[in-house]
């Protein structure tokens with residue numbers, strides 16, 4: 690479970706102060722998939738860095754599985770937008786996925802099993818010896834996802850992971866995330882600028898205001914759990930939910946408070 694309580698971050702340099710996060714409170718329950726959306730510049734990077742233990746908040750707390758985060762938490766794995774920069778080009782697919790397991794000092798035999806299972810789960814069986822640059826963007830992002838799940842995290846933090854891939858690949862990867870989430874029962878916080886993606890993927894959508902950031906609104910996505918690109922997106926309820934989220938993000942851009 691991820692708990693973000695009254696999180697505040699003020700950047701100070703000399704006499705200049707920038708309040709990036711004002712007062713951010715939300716939770717992601719164990720095994721839940723929550724999407725976070727907000728206008729550009731809403732403090733998403735600042736929030737992520739606080740959750741990942743890479744940045745100290747000015748006030749408030751982040752707790753992961755009951756423990757206060759004060760450095761990179763062991764149960765957390767991350768997938769970033771820039772897969773090209775998060776994979777090491779001189780390492781094979783297998784070595785990229787295995788690296789965090791070596792750093793965790795997991796025994797070789799167990800590592801081999803975890804790497805193979807993760808590559809199978811993301812549909813990359815047979816690419817073990819390839820190098821990232823020999824793969825398409827979508828496949829590289831699958832490697833990054835395999836690396837994250839091989840680590841067996843309790844929580845997966847996904848930072849606009851599909852912003853740089855084409856629409857068809859993106860749809861496939863969205864379905865992969867839902868399938869893995871259901872199968873692995875992992876807690877997922879998925880950050881995206883794409884409102885349709887947030888509603889399609891999430892059990893809940895948390896909307897952020899412009900910086901200094903607060904939670905603008907939050908909705909439960911009451912769509913059936915078995916989702917597919919064709920039928921879910923054509924569901925009138927999907928349209929209602931996306932309209933609500935869109936209106937809230939527009940209100941956030943204008944600096945207005947939440948409306949019901």
Ligand SMILES: Nc1ncnc2c1ncn2[C@@H]1O[C@H](COP(=O)(O)OP(=O)(O)OP(=O)(O)O)[C@@H](O)[C@H]1O
Nearest residue numbers: 700707708709728729730731732733734735736900
């Ligand atoms: N190191 C820093 N020093 C001063 N101000 C900063 C620093 N990092 C971020 N900020 C400010 O904090 C606010 C939030 O920035 P942040 O990078 O967290 O937003 P973001 O949502 O990730 O942006 P984008 O969506 O454009 O990537 C912005 O006003 C930014 O200028």
